[in-house]
Amino acid sequence: MIRGKDPAEQLKGEDVQELVEGNKEFDRWLKREKRISNYPNASYDREKRRNELADIIKGITNPTLKRIVDELDIRLQNVEDEKVEILQDIREFFEKWLGIPVPLSGKASKPKDLVIQGELSVMAQAKEEEKKEGAARCIGRIAPTLRSPSTPGEFTFWVEDSEHIHIEVGNLVTAHNRGVRVTGLVTDLQAVSDVREVLDSFYAHAFGRPDAELPTRIPIVVNAKAEIVRRSDGRMEPIRGNWPVTFATAKEIREAYGAQISPEHEVLAGFTYDDRKDPVPIGLDARYVVGYEAAHINISGASGVATKTSYALFLLYALLAHSEQHNSNIASIAFNVKEADLMFLDNLPTWEDLDRIKDHPLWKFSVRLWRQARNDYGIDPIRWAKEKRFQFFAPKHFSPDGGVLSRRSDSNVKDFCYGLQALIDAGVGALYALFDPDDLDEKAVALIASMGDLAKRESLTFEQLINKVQSAMKQRKGDWFELDGAVHHRATANKILNRLRHSLENQLKGVVMKVENTDSPIPLKELQPGQLWVVDITQLSDKGQRLIFQTVVRTVFRLLEDRKTLEITGRLGNSELKDFPRHVVIFVDELNKFVPAGREFSVLKGEIVEIAARGRSVGLCLLGAQQLASKVDEEVLANTSTFAVGRSHPVEIQKSLYGWLAEGLKQKATLLDKGWMLLWHTLHNRPVLVHFPIPLHHLKREIESRIS
Template sequence: MLTEQSAAPTQQDVLSTFVNVKFGIVGRTVSTKNDPNTSGRFHFWLSRHAVEVGTIEIGSIIAAYSDDGRELTFGTVQEMRSYSEADSFSADFAIHNYGEPYAIVGGDQAEVVVATCAVIRNLSSRTRPIGRCRVYFPSPRGIQFAFGIVDAQGRWASSGAAIPIGIFENGDGTIAPVSVDEDFLVGPEAAHLSVSGISGLACKTSALQFALKSLQRHTRKKIAVVVMNVKSKDLLYVDQINTRLQQDRWSQQVYENLDIPIQAFVDARFFAPSHPKNRNMTQSLRTLPTESYRWDLKMLYDDIPSLFHASEWDDNIEGAWYVIREEIERGRILTYSDMLTWIDKLLSTSGLTEWPRGYTSATWFKLKGHLKRFTLMYRGLIETESDGRDIPWSRIGHGDMYVVDIQMLSQGGQKLVFSRTIQAITHQLETRKGELDAVVVFVDELNKFAPAALDRTPLKTKLVEVTARGRSLGLVLFGAQQFASSVEKEIVENSSTFMFGRTESTEMRMPNYSGFSDEIKTKLTMLPQGQLLVKFPKFPQPIFVKFPYPPALPGDDYVEPMG
């Protein structure tokens, strides 16, 4: 029996449902003494026509239908080899008149192309090597069934909502939507998405934008999105429609087929640090309306210890700081300037040999120097005199998108904003139970905040905690980076979904790619823009997915309206 249903389907039913019969047979399975088929992989030789038209390549999906009609096995092509009867390279050179490339070789010189496939799924759910089979291209349902996206009847096969992430286009032209289970994308079963690839060639930001738009359209959960704009103007105009999308018919058809609106993130709100010299302005390259944020001492004092470098934060500095912290909590120090003045007064009433409040004058001078330095390092973030203004996290709700611009800040400033953002979202999810199921935090250049280094910073520790336990809370990370190996190992390992764009060959040697065949790795080094290799926990094998232009305008494409 092919399935576990009470009534076994006929051969015609199986072929018409799961196989592209019209395209015809593209080859036959083969097993040899030296290279037998196994339950996990099998081989097939390509028909002469299939070789001539070049429809099968690395990543193609095929369906092997047994001659007795009892088995249908789906596989993905992971390796292709061309064999001839030549015993050696020199023998082939010799029969071509010793190096004449235009020489016509007499007699029959058999050549065969053999593909090796990784088994994706078997319709009978039995695990065993396949026998003699005819090889076809699968139908759209066959492709989706093979990856567990739908069941044998074509129904969505998961408990969570179907979130389309792109399409798969097979060698015969068959197109199948590729969707993931949102319970494994944003929790609670699993969570977090990691996208890596060469900057400018992998289209990481575009892929994540498309995934976010699809998530907003198809989710059954209450979800908000927070976007960290880390570099240039990349994400500063996500509320503007992408003109390239409006001009590309193929992309428009993908949106229509996947039921995703061709629309920018029109309701997005934008936040940027206050300008150091004018609180009514922001430090942002966005020319459209942007809201400012800055933090006074009451908002910031819990974060001040994290501003110190590890070598600066010794026992004496820590003790002196907690003296100041106590004064703040008792209401005796109200502003950042008051804090510096308080230290001055403490020192002015003490001699150089005394120990004010239990610590040497040298310790207090050193602490004051650091605190004063922070006002320069974090210009626009620290409000020294008046009340601060935070991002209105308490108002974020389902369907909202907050874009937090940090690209004009120093690296230390960017880390401070990101750390406070994670902290604020965590607080909202913990205190507003039921109002939001998840908050997705999209950050580019994730390796800046959690590099794969030996030192463990407070921010890195926080991000490891987010990826390890955030799915149960609803805090989800969508991260992009040029190299997956450049991000803290625990963060990468805790992510459920991976997308790989065009990748450098040196990066392929890292453990992150050890599960891919050599030819899959080779294809990744040449992958065109708009295509990614997707690895998802419910997919038996990775799949190459195409995606359209993103819905939002790239920042560098924005042009100020005339007049």
């Protein structure tokens, strides 16, 4: 290992190999710290830096790290423009990793604007820059003006008037100046000319003849505003001068959105595209998704666009892959709330099937992204399905014939139902979900709490509990009676008992057992790291959905809390929770149904809101999706580290909740296609537009339907 070596000591053969060969110390540093990895040309970009360092070493007799640094300083003084970035990456390796400072005595240490001199015009110089090997195509220049000054947070630039350059809101661009690179997100675009009024254009066009061709073409100037994502020198100052602007390269994008995320914590969140139109991965930090630093993801978007659930599933796959590759002990539970989509996610094509359609215009982009996700991040749902990592649960059918309340009813689907004791074990709050919100005033809540305490102490069924309450009411005359040491009103008890019977016999029939002690709750203690469980609640009433969701969330939270306590005290190895995951991600669509905004349902949602606030501390991540994020409880959103927005309604996107989006990005959000999301993560300085592939089980259905 080179790190820690005496700078004056002569390098041995194996030391030189660590500097110039692939998958050695310098190469690994480029992958880890400079994020030159996981995009199509990453290996070539690393090779250029290794070759440059090898060329430096080759010219030194008896090389030492100090002599390499001295030669590096000389080259930085006389560097050609296209090599500035390469040499500065090498310098950063010596300074930040090896701890050997480079003097920087030459012109490379004093960046100055690329001033246009002599007979070269701005675009003539741009064309010269294009000829340099590896240089990105210059598309325009920064233009600080009185009306649009450059600031530490944004810059404005004009774009070459060319039909070959297409720039959109959401594109990533980079301004360059002698090795300093400022990467920005395009948030606004305008096209203007020197024509003052529409009337002038009308008269100039042969008095309003649209088919007439003008003798002289009126120049159209496109100007764009970009919010700064990253500046390579780390300075917080405005750009000074007319720096050239290019579309961002893969390396620049990876640095901009991954500088604070180490490879062992990176979770794939989708892809954006570089200057070559190649997919570039965008990552999240697992510690800020599943805990313990922060947690929770929220996805919003219009209904019927088939994007929210698809993207949530892609994120679940990415987290499972991270668990497998980095032993992070993550498992997932997904609630199938609408349709039956998630219940068939194990019905997947083979990789050979995907190879056969890799050039099909409809599916080639998704196939490419799935391939890249598997090769670079280990995301392989096809293999996981074969290994039976996906398990499916559905409510027990209330009919005498049995079965499950689900559109899928094969042997891979396990039924579940709950008795009173199983609900109490999840927390007395689970009993509140048996009632409608309007029934839960303070008197009703107090009575239900007494009923829960009595049932827990005496291990009662629902039928026995109802009989106990009725017996207590008969023992005393008047309006009041005593239950479990507390006094309650007879009218409250009659109302609660009537509502309880109605729920058990109608709304919750089959899923909640009234008499029998033969319930079979979802066996959450058996959940293993790397697994994805799907719980189908589509056939249940809103009350039933709320009951199962809250019961599962409460139970998982308690298990994670117990596991962490055992781990901290050193007793985990001998406990029944030793194989339980360290982190659990719970996905649910229509989150606003379970934790709505405002004070309504306060008794029903209170504990879930508290769990969301404390979830990161025990490793619980709530991955919620909904059409309108403004309808979700503010406390849940305030504790969320990652937001994704798909196509949204114009009224919704203008609400203050979306203040993290610039106005141009809000307009973009109303027009997003399927497979695209605007993503913000707590470690990203700015949002980013990400693309994700069609879910594999959807892909199989589409292939079969079109081929048949």
